[in-house]
Amino acid sequence: MQTLTLRCTLRPTPEQVRALEATVELFAEGCNHALRVAKERGEFRRFRLHHLVYRDLRALGLSANLAVQVIARVGRRKGSRAKFYRPTSCTFDQRTLSLRLKDETISLTTVRGRMLILMKLGNYQRELLNRAKSIQGGVLTKGAKGKWYIHLHLRVETPEPLGGGGKVVGVDLGQKALATLSTGLQFSGGPLRGKRLHYLRKRAEVRSKLDRPSERTKGLKHLWERLRGREARFVNHTLHTLAKRIVDSLEPGDTLAIEDLTGLKDHTTKRGKRERYLHNLWPYARFRFFVEYKAALKGIKVVAVDPHHTSQECPRCGHVAKENRRSQALFRCTACGFQHNADWVAAHNIARRAGSMGMGRCKPARILRVSSFHHLPLESLRL
Ligand SMILES: [Zn+2]
Structure with missing residues (x-):
């Protein structure tokens, strides 16, 4: 309950x-x-x-x-x-x-x-x-x-997460592909990326006008507010839809493993302004909140795992190297030659860290935090 x-x-x-x-x-x-x-x-x-x-x-x-x-x-x-x-x-x-x-x-x-x-x-x-x-x-x-x-x-009334019985599915969050599941399901990031770039340009335009006092009219301020509201609604809607589709693809009793990205924001300082903006396009905390409460309603457990090197570790032999990631899209292990879609490899590693039996070597689970529905700030919930 x-x-x-x-x-x-x-x-x-x-x-x-x-x-x-x-x-x-x-x-x-x-x-x-x-x-x-x-x-x-x-x-x-x-x-x-x-x-x-x-x-x-x-x-x-x-x-x-x-x-x-x-x-x-x-x-x-x-x-x-x-x-x-x-x-x-x-x-x-x-x-x-x-x-x-x-x-x-x-x-x-x-x-x-x-x-x-x-x-x-x-x-x-x-x-x-x-x-x-x-x-x-x-x-x-x-x-x-x-x-x-x-x-x-x-x-x-919510089903108790069964745990153990179901499968463990990892989800990798990204830019090109918004989300990739270890089950192979992938959600494209194209529309979100394009739309946010559009808003970025639009806002810069209005911003530059607002900076000149002679042009700072009431209408312009309203336009600014409207743009912000529209963008926020669009992002919220996209996140909701994505969270819903991810949870819809799972069964009660499954476990969803997600990267614990809460501390990762600072590692992006070398990126350009545009890059950084797009990187921050993942309102991670909000997305995780959406996923968690939708999952909780369906009896699916959500766990957060250590995100380090999830895209560099070979699922077959466990070799970790930067060079394993050949490009944005391709993973190829320099030790054993294993080759696969890079996002899928990351999702797979995330699932394995949450304790699933992956292919090949299996590390002990390194679960950082088991998130519970009860701790969420429910006041902010919008459905
Ligand atoms: Zn390998």
């Missing part, structure tokens, strides 16, 4: 928008009042704070449930660091939030009463909502351009 956060877009009517606005405003007002009192009294413990402000919050017009949520938000360790709460969000619990899946609506208790609001769902969200054992409330947020979202906290 795991808890995860699913973001859904809402489609409120104009009247409902006014009710939502009024709710987040009152909620923020309540938070700011509780914060003031907490600071004056130097008291951020939830239970104590409750006694100090509950009556005031109810007098403000907040329902009992919302008052409790206000206290929960301010009365926590992080609360003392807050300066001010802006009217952009509001927390609902199981009594003030419920879903009706058959007509894809959500029911929220606002300050203007219970509202039945339409949701905009994709297939993935539908699937998760149908699988959810329960919904533990959620957070209503107001995004840019007046969009409204609900971040639902779901309890989802």
Whole structure:
């Protein structure tokens, strides 16, 4: 059983928008009042704070449930660091939030009463909502351009990673080929590379104009923001799709081995600016996060292994040499002559390091870190 956060877009009517606005405003007002009192009294413990402000919050017009949520938000360790709460969000619990899946609506208790609001769902969200054992409330947020979202906290039944039974599959991340699996499956990096170069040029263009004060218009700033947003959405979408297709190719009980690249960024200083930009095109941490939670939902274990020399080691005889890698694409062992696609060799070595029985010599597994779904920052999850 795991808890995860699913973001859904809402489609409120104009009247409902006014009710939502009024709710987040009152909620923020309540938070700011509780914060003031907490600071004056130097008291951020939830239970104590409750006694100090509950009556005031109810007098403000907040329902009992919302008052409790206000206290929960301010009365926590992080609360003392807050300066001010802006009217952009509001927390609902199981009594003030419920879903009706058959007509894809959500029911929220606002300050203007219970509202039945339409949701905009994709297939993935539908699937998760149908699988959810329960919904533990959620957070209503107001995004840019007046969009409204609900971040639902779901309890989802997930198969326990079996481990041992299934196969171990390695994945090598790269530029030309975005990802190569030791099963032979490969995903081309062409579209991502081309598109990001396009954005790189576009941004440089706008940047140079922004640097000249005479041309720094509002429209140009908007264009800059739009470009950044578009690029971020494109990269996110690509990573999601890739992660999904990798996980789709595996079975429950399998183990996916991935390079632990978290410390590798500094080794790229010799590259040119363009190269570096493309190298950083792998938002590795985000990709790994996507892979890990998709894998967890399917009962697939993800392990991170030592990435050193994965592309230089011969899968047949174990000989490690720079010269083994003849070119970007070709691996040929200088000791035994073994020859194969270089990306596949890397993926194979990654799988073997995670403990699979490869061909030829088998080293003991050097697993650096077994990643667990529970440690992930679920708040940032977007599906
Ligand atoms: Zn060899």
